[in-house]
Amino acid sequence: MPPARTAERLGRMLAVVPYVVRHPGVHVSELSRLFGVPDDELVADLHLLLMTGLPPYTPGDLVEVDVDDEGHVWIRMADHFSRPVRLTHAEALALYLRGSELLGAPGLPEAEALRSALDKIAAVLGPEALGALTVAVEDPGQGGPLGAVRRAVEASESIEIDYYSATRDQLTTRRVDPEQLFSALGNWYAVAWDHDADAERLFRVDRMKEVRPTGRSFQPRGLLGRGRELYTTSEQDIRVRLQLAPRARWVAEYYMVDDAAERNGTVEVSLPTKDLAWVAKLVLRLGGEVHVLEPPELADLSRRLADDTLALYR
Amino acid sequence: MLAGMHPLERLLNLVALLLETKRPLTYEEIGTTLGAYDQDDPASAKRQFERDKDTLRQIGIPIEVVSTDAWEVDQAYRIPKERYELPDISFTPDEVAALFVAAHAAGEEGEAAQAFRKLALGAESGMLAALSGQAAPTGIDASGPHLPRIAEGVSGHRRLRFRYRPAEGEEGDREVDAWGLVFRRGAWYLIGGDRDRKEPRAFRLSRITSEVKDIGGGDAPPEGFRAGDHLSAGPWGVGEPDTTARVAFSPKVAWWALAGIPGSRTLETRPDGWTEADVPAAAGESFVSWVLSFGPDAVVLAPDPVRRTVVAALERVRASG
16 A cells, blocks of 8 residues: 555544544444545545554553444544544644635635634634734625526526626527536536537526526536636637736736737737627726727727717716 | 555545644654555655645645754654644525636636535535536637736735736836736736836736746835736726816717726716716826717817817828828
């Protein structure tokens, strides 16, 4: 058995034992689910535990492990392992940072409970486990109908949504099968099968004006969630090329851009897109800090948008 | 006991022995008691003992080492119970459920999940079973390769060295005393004392282009240091508020425009369907940029200086191209 596996199995056993002591008669299948390990491996480790104990290792000094015919587990004579080992530094940091990331995602229903749980961890384990770690999480605001979408994902239920697409500047009603929900760049995204487009789509949850349950369940197609690109390039993409002045350079980082090139303090980038409507708004918000290299329609569209907006100030 | 006992069995006995012993035990005493480390070759037996100690330390078990003689030749070992055992933290069922979501948000069976299992020991067993039976549907994008090392640095006020590509300017080397972390809009920032610039700076982790090296102890942060104070607003938000602007939004965008803006206040929906709101705003370009992102679906009503800045930006767009 390689050393890494030994450490992992030992660490797991030292957590399993206190759990069984605390929950006598717990089922093997519950343990294997909870500890992420196959039933047979868990039972094998329990059998090894049976051979251990305290000196002088007479039968009365050994740990007693009972697994009955139905798979219920009892452990006795293991007072020395009745508490779990403290969190390692890495474990405490990992959980604390993950929790902080979730607190920084908008509108999470568990936010309040999560905050108080992290506070308790910091208060009890603080200096030893987290050291001088200070984490500030910026208030992410509201997140749209996150709860309703999450219920649909959990139940694999189709929903009908009123959705505002910023790329096309349109509000449409669509029937979708949401499979995954993930947070990226401070927004929640639902990965769903869109029945109206008959294709996979990403939907920003805060752009769903309304979510209506349909009562119909769907068979998940195994769509990819967390870690995917937020934009998928395609053949129909329009080639947009922008020259960004220093104050507009953030665009190169915030959006997915191609072949960025430095030129006399400016950056030239290509932006793959299927629609010009949102790029025109981007040009507008950069207020002259950007020069449209191509296509010419984009420059026209931006100027028209500026005219329409200026009209509101007259 | 047999010399060929299973490694896991030997390790479990070793932990139990060192936990329960009344006084520290020497290597020889441990070997005799356990019936282990009795290979024919004494050097390889000792190496096995050293490996076992490393395994224990690796999973967070503290081993106390004391000298048993004045010349510090012989050493003895024990595991101090008060440093081994996790103190009881009582969580509400809601808190346990929230920690479960956090522990599994990144997907992999990692250290956060292991931490959760230890902490959730006292929770109702039925509840944990229900939680672990379902795949966590709420994911979060991976925080990038540098976060664990940087968090280690912050927790120990270490001095870190890395290459950095700033939003403006040339890529270069940085030496930073790690003081705090900020999470904003899905991105992590390290706040620390920049050794060259001699002032606190913010570093976005996704712009770090090399390994992060720990190069020793760093200076402590100044009195009253707050990590959040040293990160300027991103150009995609309303900015650090120093004033309040009144903005009207068209019906098309009004329902979502303010969702991500903490502190904003919706006032009234006018007869023409537009909604007026007070928005905490920075007088600078960041707020103007945010308002302009709505195009002709938002208009600043007050104050006048902000209105003038918006109009000037629009004039520039019209003139450009």
